Amino acid sequence: MRMSRRVANLPPYLFVEISQKIAEKKAKGEDVVSFGIGDPDIPTPPHIIERLCQAAQDPANHRYPETEGLPELRQAIAGWYKRRFGVSLDANSEVLPLIGSKEGIAHIALCFIDPGDTALVPDPAYPVYSVSTMLAGGRPYYMRLTEQNNFLPDLDAIPDYVLRRAKLLWINYPNNPTGAVADLEFFNRVVGFAQRYDLAICHDGPYSEVAFDGYQPVSFMQADGAKEVGVEFHSLSKSYNMTGWRVGMVVGNAKMIEVLTRVKSNLDSGVPQAIQYAAIEALSGSQDCIQEHNAIYQKRRDLVVEMLNSIGIEAKPPKAGFYIWAKVPEGYTSVDFATELLEKVGVVVTPGVGYGKGGEGYVRLSLTLPDAGLVKGLSRLAGWRNTRSRRIS
Ligand SMILES: Cc1ncc(COP(=O)(O)O)c(C=O)c1O
Numbered sequence: 001m002r003m004s005r006r007v008a009n010l011p012p013y014l015f016v017e018i019s020q021k022i023a024e025k026k027a028k029g030e031d032v033v034s035f036g037i038g039d040p041d042i043p044t045p046p047h048i049i050e051r052l053c054q055a056a057q058d059p060a061n062h063r064y065p066e067t068e069g070l071p072e073l074r075q076a077i078a079g080w081y082k083r084r085f086g087v088s089l090d091a092n093s094e095v096l097p098l099i100g101s102k103e104g105i106a107h108i109a110l111c112f113i114d115p116g117d118t119a120l121v122p123d124p125a126y127p128v129y130s131v132s133t134m135l136a137g138g139r140p141y142y143m144r145l146t147e148q149n150n151f152l153p154d155l156d157a158i159p160d161y162v163l164r165r166a167k168l169l170w171i172n173y174p175n176n177p178t179g180a181v182a183d184l185e186f187f188n189r190v191v192g193f194a195q196r197y198d199l200a201i202c203h204d205g206p207y208s209e210v211a212f213d214g215y216q217p218v219s220f221m222q223a224d225g226a227k228e229v230g231v232e233f234h235s236l237s238k239s240y241n242m243t244g245w246r247v248g249m250v251v252g253n254a255k256m257i258e259v260l261t262r263v264k265s266n267l268d269s270g271v272p273q274a275i276q277y278a279a280i281e282a283l284s285g286s287q288d289c290i291q292e293h294n295a296i297y298q299k300r301r302d303l304v305v306e307m308l309n310s311i312g313i314e315a316k317p318p319k320a321g322f323y324i325w326a327k328v329p330e331g332y333t334s335v336d337f338a339t340e341l342l343e344k345v346g347v348v349v350t351p352g353v354g355y356g357k358g359g360e361g362y363v364r365l366s367l368t369l370p371d372a373g374l375v376k377g378l379s380r381l382a383g384w385r386n387t388r389s390r391r392i393s
Pocket of ligand 1: 038099100101102103126172176204206234235236237243247248
């Protein structure tokens with residue numbers, strides 16, 4: 001058997017390794033508290049589940065769905081964008097449901113990247129932007145996100161020779177893993193940049209509904225001319241605790257949506273219809289759950305940030321998203337520190353370097369574990385501080 005070079009060079013997905021480490025610990029009977037993957041612990045709201053169950057009873061929903069999704073779902077997505085961001089979308093040509101946004105993020109590389117082409121990718125970032133580029137035979141050019149730049153890419157620092165080869169530009173706000181946010185002024189600059197260098201923009205915005213202290217993230221689609229140059233990926237995973245149901249969407253530039261639909265229709269058969277009905281309910285029904293979830297995350301955010309700072313780990317409270325991006329103590333790499341926390345106190349955090357070289361020096365803590373686990377995790381972190389002070393003294 002001879003595998004493709006493409007697969008031979010493919011790194012294991014970050015969370016597969018972390019899940020394996022947790023499983024090994026658990027197999028030894030050790031209890032682990034995980035601040036690892038960003039997968040909401042809070043269940044999908046009951047009205048959405050009810051709609052899903054109802055739809056699952058209907059034999060019409062037992063058959064293959066269409067790649068482009070039900071017209072009612074595309075309308076519901078367009079309606080949600082109008083209400084939430086004041087953005088008008090044509091439900092037939094500017095909206096496409098996805099089998100979770102990860103699926104569309106991965107497939108869009110096939111629409112733009114030929115072997116040798118370049119995609120501009122933030123570093124650190126959600127790994128799928130660079131991996132899908134590489135699977136398509138392309139090369140990621142990494143745009144370093146630094147605290148000094150508020151974790152926004154410095155577009156003017158990208159060399160001209162790179163821009164001449166580049167076809168796609170990836171951005172993601174509210175940002176995973178840094179927790180940074182972007183304003184409309186930044187998105188307007190991105191549109192101008194795309195026009196100047198003939199780039200297609202992919203903005204990934206699944207965390208726009210997870211926000212704190214009254215802050216409301218903006219959509220890339222609100223920028224002037226956004227639809228002429230790009231698309232926005234979004235998801236029901238984080239807004240409505242629907243990670244397991246696999247439903248998301250991409251909206252914006254009609255040409256980009258058309259080519260992605262063409263690729264997808266050759267590779268997949270769309271979102272199962274009962275799940276599409278659940279998604280319609282989520283987007284069109286009561287939105288009260290969003291504030292309820294955010295109140296829970298905000299409390300957790302404050303507890304975690306306070307504890308981290310009290311044990312000498314620098315972390316700032318993010319305005320949005322459910323991740324804390326914390327600086328590792330001096331003398332550790334991000335992997336050393338994550339390993340020490342797991343080995344010494346049974347706490348899982350994600351090493352920043354897993355999101356790219358630019359993530360070195362940080363670890364990411366996700367707030368998506370139940371309150372009891374979170375409290376236990378915090379007391380273990382305090383315990384880590386004590387083991388450390390004993391070592392120092
Ligand atoms: C930045 C970002 N984009 C996309 C996704 C994928 O979300 P889903 O495929 O569940 O829609 C995630 C999931 O963690 C993410 O963090």
